[in-house]
Amino acid sequence: MRRSAFFIRMFALITAIPAAWGTTPVRAQEISASINTTQALMGETLIVQVQVKNPKQASAPEAPKTDDFEIQMSGAGPQQSSSTYIINNKRWTDVTYTYTFTARPKRAGRLVLPPFRFREGGAVFATEPITVQVSRHIGGELLLAEVQSRLTRAYVGQPVDLTLEVWVKQYERDGFRLDVSDMWTLLMRNQQLNSLGVFEKVATPKWKPGQRTDEAGKTHEYFVYLLETTVYPERPGPFDFGSIALGMNYPITLRRDVFGRISIDRDRVVQVTAKTPSLEILPVPTQGRPADFNGAIGRFTVTATAKPTEVAVGDPITLTLAIRGSGTPLERLSAPKLANVSELTKDFDVPLESPAGEVEGDRKLFSVTLRPLREDVTQIPSLPLSYFDPDTEKFATARTKALPIRVKPAEKLALPTQLGSPGDARPMIAQPTEATEGLIANFTNPADVLVNQSLSVGPAGWSLLTACPLAYVAAWLATRRLRRLASDDKVRRSSQAYGTAKRRLASGANDDPASLRTALSAYIADKFRSDGTGLTRAEAVALLRARGVKDELVSEVDRLLEALETAEYGGGLAAQDAKDIGPMRVRAIIDTLETVRVR
Structure with a gap:
């Protein structure tokens, strides 16, 4: 019995081995984090790389929330890498996604960077916490940035002059001294660390020398780079300067190669967010x-x-x-x-x-x-x-x-008697033409002359006789209307208001609220016979009420004019506004007003 049991177990083991060889290994999911240094200075930016291995779906890990660090994910997407292994004739592949984060210490001391987490399928994967020793920088800040504005409030459309001051401490150590051009090149080299917001289009900065005193009372030399621009606020509210952050690989030590060229031996990543002033944008009054x-x-x-x-x-x-x-x-x-x-x-x-x-x-x-x-x-x-x-x-x-x-007076068409010079003017008399056939005989028998010559009009004749007076009356009415239009400017404008409004809408830009508002207010002035063509919103509403337009329609026109004024002096029509206050809406209001009888 013991032998039989032994042989049965061996047989099961032998048959299980080939089955295992035929199975594709299942790769485990992992997450890990590494940091570029665990010894940092205040103001230094640390680079944290988080690796997620074999995720079923690539998604960014969650950055921890902490009072000790300001953590942000780099704008660039993750880097993907793969590794293929073959063991015992079996092959599998590990896929790794690497995400880059920046961590800036908020205080000095022994700080702990909490775990980054990755969630998938109900499971939570976390990195190990990282301890960082942060010290205060002795010798003054390496990099500072601040936006200067003369104004604390401005109106929509008003030009506002802004200056971005960037202070970079001059590098001078071990016989090396970098000049103003060298420090600016280092500042602009790492574009991933820099964003200039409203100063993005400033190509070349001005600069001036500067000095700052550290906590110990020692004075240090700085290069102060000045980026100047003028902005034209488009919307009321706090002005948006955009994201303004500057960073650089500030050298710790430099070295010189065999050809005498200087290069960075060791550096630290320094990044700052520019301080921005309070700038409130007000709407232009209505x-x-x-x-x-x-x-x-x-x-x-x-x-x-x-x-x-x-x-x-x-x-x-x-x-x-x-x-x-x-x-x-x-x-x-x-x-x-x-x-x-x-x-x-x-x-x-x-x-x-x-x-x-x-x-x-x-x-x-x-x-x-x-x-x-x-x-x-x-x-x-x-x-x-x-x-x-x-x-x-x-x-x-x-x-x-x-x-x-x-x-x-406008020139008139000359008559035949007016042609030629005044002294030579003579009436143009047509020469008579002699009839060559004489009088044509009509009736030769007197009895035929005495025959009843009554005329039969017929339907066509009666139609003609009726049409002539009607045509005369129509011509008289048309002439009277033309004379009235010529003599009364209000009547003329009212009769042409609808066509004029359609031409205005067609000639203006579809997304220009000023053109839309002008077309609507001018139509109201023309249609309802205002003394002037340019109406304010209040005048347009008062005119409609005076002409007996229904209150519901007057309120609708008032709301539309108000929305167009807000858009006109607030930066134009947004995409979501086009349906509510765009040209189709203005045309619909004009079509409705066109049905109103003017009294």
């Missing part, structure tokens, strides 16, 4: 905002010239406006909204499109074509340029001088 306001922030002057100054009714006059000032850069300055100036539109045909303008030296020129509507027009009126002065926090208006012009 109360008291002139109808011709085009978003200009600062202080400006405007002059005007016109050529020619003697024209006939309907002939073109080129009006050129020259704008000078400080604040909004001339390149970003929009043309004045002349179509909203009622003093101009009542006497001239003013184009709806805004000219692009051209910068010449210290001024920006805008040229538009005006056409006088009547021969009694004697001048181009004084034209406004409204702007918002952030120093006084009030709207102000600069004006051009009125320009005298002479308007003649």
